[in-house]
Structures are given as C-alpha cells and as structure tokens.
Amino acid sequence: MRKRRVWTPALLVVMAIGCAYSSAKQTDSTNDRQAVELRKREADAEPAYREAVAKASKGEATRTLDAIEAALRAGACPTRVLTEPAFAGLHFEPRFRELIREFARQSSTVLVVPDEPGTSMIVSGRVRDEAGNPIANALLLVFHADVKGEYTPTKPMDEPHSRIFGYRRTDEQGQYQFRTVRPGGYQNAVLLGGKDRLIPAHIHFEVSADGFEPARFQMVFDDDPRMDDHLRKTWSPSIKAPIVVVSRDDSGGERCSWDIVLGPRSNPD
Secondary structure, X not given: OOOOOOOOHHHHHHHHHHHHOOOOOOOOHHHHHHHHHHHHHHHHOHHHHHHHHHHHHOOOHHHHHHHHHHHHHHOOOHHHXXXXXXXXXXXXXXXXXXXXXXXXXXXXXXXXXXXXXXOEEEEEEEEEEOOOOEOOOOEEEEEEOXXXXXXXXXXXXXXXXXXXXXXXXXXXXXEEEEEEEOOOOOOOOEEEOOEEEOOOOEEEEEEEOOOEOOEEEEEEEOOOOOOOHHHHHHHHHHOOOOEEOOEEOOOOOEEEEOOEEEOXXXXXX
C-alpha cells in the first residue's frame, strides 16, 4: 500500500515557479531585486529547459544531459531539474548529479518528484563555526532511502547513487532548508550490541565550506519506533548521529531542525 503524500503549499510553489522562491521572507530591496533577476533568468532559460524535456521523452540520455546543462547555464532552476519527472531516470547518472552540485543555489531545495510516496518532511537549520558565527555558501549534499528503506530500485543499499538526493548552499545567515519525504528504515537487520537490530530511518548529510573541515553524519528521528535504548545511548553517540525531534504542521507534514557546526581546517591550504 502506498503511503500518503502530504505536499505543503510552499513545496508546491517551489515546484511551480522554481528557485526564485525562498523560504525566507524578502525584507529588503536588494533581495527583491535579486529575486526579480532570478525569475527573469529562469524565464529566459525556459526554451532550453523545454528542449531538455523533449530530449528526455525520446530516451536520449546523452543529449538530454547536454540540454540540461545548457538550460542550467542559461539560468534554469536546479530544483526544478531535480524534481522533473522526465529526468527521474537520470538521477543515477554521475554527470546529472555533478550538474545538480555545480549549479546548487541558496534557495529552498526539493529532493523528490511530485508523485514520490511518503509524508512530506521539511528539514532546516544553520551551518555555523565553533564560535557560533554563520557560515555562508556552505555546500550541503543530502540523500536518503525511500519509504521502503531503499536507495535505488535495483540496488537497495547503493548509497552513492541514491535516487533521492539534492545539493544546496547556505544563505548569508548560514541557513539551509530542504523538502522531501520521510525515509523508511532498512529492511534487513544488522548485528549491533550483540543483538540483531533494524537500523532506524535516517538522512545522510555531507557538508563542506572553504576553510573548514568537512562533516559527514546521518540524522535520525526521536519518534522512530526502532530507536531502542541501545541505539539511543550507544549507537547514535558512537557514529555522532543527531537524534532530532519531529513536529507536525497543520497540513499533516512533518518538520525537524538541526544546526551543523564545522571546525576549522586542520591543514589550511
């Protein structure tokens, strides 16, 4: 049985109008001007974007990737590319993933196509240094399994090619936000603490910024029924997996938040 899908109005807006939308309110003329310029670039890139969709409909992978790159260079929204159903079959392609990374923006990011099964989840927070200062333009890669606990349909544990993934950069306040569906836990148990246990659902993070040591971790959820006493007190601290509290909004979607602290690079260039 397919799990319910809960799409918040803001998520639908992102899909509809592209990266010019931001989860933060535009409060000054500079931000307003930047948003207008971004929308104009996206509009100018529309012919190139439609060309990429047309190539995809013909099953021309290489030509589709060429067209996607042309559209992104012209100003197309990378979130729109990532959530375009016509491009879903390209999510495993290294070149597609590299393009999403290269053109990552500071706007809110959506990781899933519109018909992805699952409950909508918004994850947000800040990236800061050890003194509490925000780190702007940090690059986040986030990825996770689907509601069945699988990274890909043919290779369930193929983390490097997870079909649900996305890149984004932090804004000037170090803020990040992405919208996805809540993942499921792995189907097979593993031996932990002398007992076979089911790994809880989690989201992988890889975070990097100039002058700082990169961070890699996985976020787990406090309300996950798999989170027994051993996983909370021993497993999670041992792998530095933050346990986040999940709340629910009026639309039925879920939200959670986590601030990421990066230390200085030990051997700066």
